[in-house]
Amino acid sequence: MKVTSENFIKHLKKKREEALDYVIDNYIGIVKAVIYNTLKSYNDPQIIEECTSDTFLGAFENAKQFKGNEEDFRKWICTIAKYKAIDKQRKLYKVPRLYEIDETIDSVKSAEEEFLMKTSSEELLKMISKLDQLDQDILTMKYFLNMKNEEIAQHHGLSKAAIDNRLYRGKKRLQQIYLRGILT
């Protein structure tokens, strides 16, 4: 069996190792770049490598959830890479970390932001899935892909104010859902 650009998605869905091999060979450069852009401040090649492996494993194990062609696949695996990198960042955030004296320390975060950073991805995802589709998209981009509000606005063809507003309401909803989860 020869894995080619035409059939690799099909074989990946069937969990063929050859397809995984093909995907790693062809996408490793771009996956690494996405991860590197997010995690370069940690200056730790090992973290980047770990994240890269996680990305391919994630894509492999969840290939069944993917729909689309080769071009969509490229977008998908990049988005997974971005997500894995943010997820890593979120985990590292919980670990005390040494700052260089001259490094710019993250700007002060609001309590909500702090909460969202500390909530595990799973919990967050569960809560987000209770919102409507557009809000799900926006919050996924915001918290799983750490995109700026402007970028999200651009992607959806909405104004930044509309995104700000939706994020604000979305966060409120999440808080309600979260509290309900604790209280019941």
Added chain:
Amino acid sequence: MKKLYKQLNRLNFEIDVEPMEVSELEKERIKRSVLKVKRKKHLTRNFVAAATFLIASSITIGFSFPTFASNIPIVGNVFELFYDDEEYIFEKYDEFSSKLGITQESNGVEVTLTDAVYDGENITVAYTLKSNQNLGERPVLFGDFIAEEFKNAHKYGGFSENYIVEKVNDHEYAVLFIYELIRGPRPEEVHITLQSDEIVDLSNTSQSVKGNWSFHFKLNTLERETFNLAKEHLKTEAEGIEVSVTKLTETSVSTTLYFAEKVDEELFTKEREEWRSVSIDYVISDDLGRNYNFVHYRGGGHNTDFDSLWSKSRITTNVFDEQATSITITPIVHVNKKAGNGGKLERIGEPFKMEPITVPLK
């Protein structure tokens, strides 16, 4: 976590970056680490599909089928089709099975579910495939087998699937699908959905026939009795290996033996550099000299690196002979190495026969 990947796909979101240079060494490291995790996880999960039956050789070797005259019509007792000359694990199935008799046709392939048995340990479904097309050597329905009552409890490594296929003639096949419940609940009653959009030839998985077959049915469990043997010290040891029998479950149609296998692969294979795996086959016989056929679930594999030396495996065999007073279990140990890149395994060296374990029957 499942929906996230779908959501990420749905976003259809473009990240604008230039690919980076990746050294061959790094690529190799990543491949290795992905495959390592994957193997560890999938050994249990995709027992049938992933290993393309290489690891599962005992199942195929364990059953030798008598040849059938090509004109046997498939009516009545399907289990009988699989009868071995001597004994076979489905010996008593016909008596206890629920007759289903549901037929569906799609894309020129007629699928008839004939019987099913749920004994609390395994769900066994017998079906026939009829088609004018060539379906290959070992065609089976490939798709989802869902029991509402299990919810997600069996999802990750909680079950194992086995198929036994008998080619009746050029256009007819009989298939036994065995769904082994490894972990999770064993409810009294199960509502099952068997859904498939593909018939795949297990001997040549690139060959498949698309279609749409979907079945629903309900099964009640048979009576069963479980004996906990963990404290009986029924075990056998060799350097780097320890095998013990922990549990025995008897139902009206079968007996299931649960094993705990402890293998230190490095110690046993005396190989610290190259990757080696150890697999254990069993020979089951009674004191009357009768050998039993069985379906073998191999458990999670052993691994020295991951500090997980234990694997829980199990064997489902016929009901033991009423006259027998004890059962002898002989573990036979094989060492495997990787053959080529595809993750296929190759056995090396002579199999090692361990001292047998004797289990007294009351």
